Amino acid sequence: MSTRTLEFVLAIALAGGERRQSSLLRDLFADCASKSAIPTLAYRARKLGIATEFIPMRASYRMLTPVVIDAVELLDALRSGDVRTALWLYSGPCLANSRSPLAIETRELIDTRLTRAVLATGDRAFIEFAATKLDAVELRSGR
Structure with missing residues (x-):
């Protein structure tokens, strides 16, 4: 698992299972990333068996798979x-x-x-x- 993917999962877990895309971008990349960076990390997490979903109305990502960190x-x-x-x-x-x-x-x-x-x-x-x-x-x- 890449470090960025670990950071993505940790960020959501620290927030109780859901985190706004804007805070993920800020906290993982200091706002210096492409628009596809966070969706790519969500995709990588899903490939590892950690189900995540994007919630458009809240512009946030939620983990659907329980993860112990x-x-x-x-x-x-x-x-x-x-x-x-x-x-x-x-x-x-x-x-x-x-x-x-x-x-x-x-x-x-x-x-x-x-x-x-x-x-x-x-x-x-x-x-x-x-x-x-x-x-x-x-x-x-x-x-």
């Missing part, structure tokens, strides 16, 4: 206060090689929220363990 599950775990599950789901920076606005923002969001949540536990051993998985100065210094 670690980044989305991790953020859900943090929202529910389950820091240990969130850390277990963390396997490194989200879309590490991508430079799209969405990927950069999602990486920063996950790293910041996860680091803060780990520190908030106050559990020194857990913080030290988290420091082996997350590259966060705050965890190594215990701040």
Whole structure:
């Protein structure tokens, strides 16, 4: 699966399953893409078995296939206060090689929220363990 297709699926999943075409264009391409870029990504997702549809009245794309994405599950775990599950789901920076606005923002969001949540536990051993998985100065210094 291409990185752009992964970004497309992630963007829709982060939005709860539906996202406006204009925000997809902005978040994936910083508004610098052809008109066919988003429909092409939807086509590629469908070829991979991830059903998507365009909703003309809302100018949005919706995923019809349930998709499990670690980044989305991790953020859900943090929202529910389950820091240990969130850390277990963390396997490194989200879309590490991508430079799209969405990927950069999602990486920063996950790293910041996860680091803060780990520190908030106050559990020194857990913080030290988290420091082996997350590259966060705050965890190594215990701040």
